[in-house]
Amino acid sequence: MHSTRRFHAKGAFQRLRRYFETRSLRYCAGLLAVLLGLVALAAPSPYCIETPGPTQDVLGKLTGRSGGEVIAVEGADTYTDEGELLLTTVNASGVPGYPVSNIVALIGWFDPDTVVMPNEAVVPIGQTAEEYAGESQQEMDQSQQEAVDAALAFLQDRGVDVSGVDVEMHVEGIGGPSAGMMYALGLIDKLTPESETGGRTIAGTGTIDAEGNVGAIGGVRLKMLGAKRDGATWFLAPEANAAEVAGNVPEGLRDVCVSTLSEAYDALTAIGQGRGGWPAAL
CATH class of the missing domain: 1.10.287 (Helix Hairpins)
Known part of the structure; x- marks a missing residue:
């Protein structure tokens, strides 16, 4: 043989x-x-590829096996809203733990809905997959806590009793800090009887701190594309990203740039109530 x-x-x-x-x-x-x-x-590519990622309705339930509420509240009455508040994401390949080949990077150069950039522009050189995942989760956890703090402070300032309110936020497969503003708006919506969305699908992005300041994020153009794809008609973006938003808003999507949670809430309710042409889009 x-x-x-x-x-x-x-x-x-x-x-x-x-x-x-x-x-x-x-x-x-x-x-x-x-x-x-x-x-x-x-061969593995030294480039990172970003594309429009999935969205998640912070007023709804997770679509995975857990099926729980994205924002779970105990110790207070909650209210439903027929509309949706979508947090938006970016799919990233070529980061630690998610390698990509040179052919995929090359194809990405010719796709207008794809951003290709060197790895070192996205993650520190030498960062491991475990370090990357841990950092992303830590940023998400901190973002959620600051969103809770900002939302409860916002409601308390408006005379809403939030004593004894316990909030947990759950999300699957999403990391980073950029969903903070949408989490805060979602919590406010659930704790108030008004239908802030007016039944509309409104998307957005932006970091938030405990004082309610909305901060800049990355990939806003791709996030707007994801919002439009998933049925949003309005998009709330950080004022710090206004220059990147201008000229890149997909057809059929209107946008508002905000710098605080109060401004974001005013914009949300104005959209929900359909008040004429306000807020004005860029």
């Missing part, structure tokens, strides 16, 4: 040698270049 295998291998090698002996040097060099090119295209 072993001798037969050696015979077959020897015969195959001889046929391969005869094949190349009958070809020109230029042909062999060209074939080698093609093979090396294929190997290079299949």
Whole structure:
């Protein structure tokens, strides 16, 4: 059995040698270049690829196995809203734990809905997959806590009794701090009887701190594309991202830039109530 295998291998090698002996040097060099090119295209890329990611209605329930509420409240009455408040995300490939090949990066260069950039512009050099995941989760946890603090302070300032309110926020497969503003708006909506959305689908993004300041985020253009794809008609963005928002709003989507939770809430209720042309889009 072993001798037969050696015979077959020897015969195959001889046929391969005869094949190349009958070809020109230029042909062999060209074939080698093609093979090396294929190997290079299949190799891991030093670039990160970003595309519009999924959205999540913070007023609704998770679509995964848990099926729980995104914002779960105990110790207070909650109210439903027929509309949706969508947090928006960016899908990132090429970051630690999510490698991407050079061919995928090359294709991304020609896709207008894809952003390709060097890895070091997105994550620190040498960061491990575990470090990346841990940092993303830590940012999400902090964002959720600050959203709760900001929302409860906002309600308390308006005479709403929030003593004894316990809030938990759940999300699957999403990390980072950029959903803070939408979490805060979602919590306010659930704790007030008004239908702030007016039945509309409103998306947004922005960090938030405990004092209610809305901060800049990355990938706002891609997030607007994701919002439009998932049926949003309005988009709330940080004022700090206004220059990037201007000129990049997808057709059929209107936007408002805000710098505080109070401004975001005023914009949300104005949209929900359909007050004429306010708030004005960029």
